[in-house]
Every structure is written in structure tokens, then in C-alpha cells.
Amino acid sequence: MPTIIQQRKPTRDLTVVADYDVAADAKKRISLRNATTKYFHVKALSNGSFLLEPRVLVAPDALPARTRKMLEQSVTNLKRGMASAPIDLTPFLKE
Numbered sequence: 001m002p003t004i005i006q007q008r009k010p011t012r013d014l015t016v017v018a019d020y021d022v023a024a025d026a027k028k029r030i031s032l033r034n035a036t037t038k039y040f041h042v043k044a045l046s047n048g049s050f051l052l053e054p055r056v057l058v059a060p061d062a063l064p065a066r067t068r069k070m071l072e073q074s075v076t077n078l079k080r081g082m083a084s085a086p087i088d089l090t091p092f093l094k095e
Contacts, residue, residue, distance in 0.1 A: 018044035021055065 024038045039055035060068060077083065 015046040016043050017046050018042075
């Protein structure tokens with residue numbers, strides 16, 4: 001099967017070069033000062049700049065009681081070894 005190679009058109013628009021998550025350490029260091037959150041999502045842009053978006057974890061009280069109970073029961077069952085057999089998803093993979 002032939003491979004199609006597309007050449008990039010030179011534009012002035014910014015493009016995302018890399019997209020990843022990073023966490024600040026105990027002293028809140030990512031080469032940032034006065035970081036208000038511990039976790040960040042980082043986007044490296046084509047012009048050499050970085051875009052950091054804070055990631056905030058949800059407090060357990062924000063989840064409904066039924067959801068928390070279901071999660072706790074699922075974790076308990078998993079720790080006891082009460083889990084289904086692994087599911088083979090290879091028939092769904094594209095080649």
C-alpha cells in the first residue's frame with residue numbers, strides 16, 4: 001500500500017508541537033513561581049512558547065454518595081481478586 005506524505009504549508013498560525021501533563025514537586029517547581037496548583041497540562045507551541053493549564057483534582061465530597069459507594073465496592077472486589085477475565089480487543093484493532 002503506498003504511503004501518502006503531506007508537506008506542511010508554511011503558515012503564521014501557531015501549532016501545537018507537544019502536548020503532555022506535568023506535576024509540580026513538593027516545592028511547586030516547574031520553573032514556575034507562585035504556582036497555585038500542583039498539576040499542569042503543558043502544550044508546547046511551534047513558536048517556542050509553552051501553554052500551561054492548571055489541573056484541579058475533584059474533592060471526594062463533590063461525587064455523589066452512590067458513585068463513591070460503587071467505586072469503593074469496585075476497588076474492594078478488585079483487591080480480593082474478584083474481576084472478570086481480560087477481554088481480547090484485538091479484533092477491533094485496525095491494521
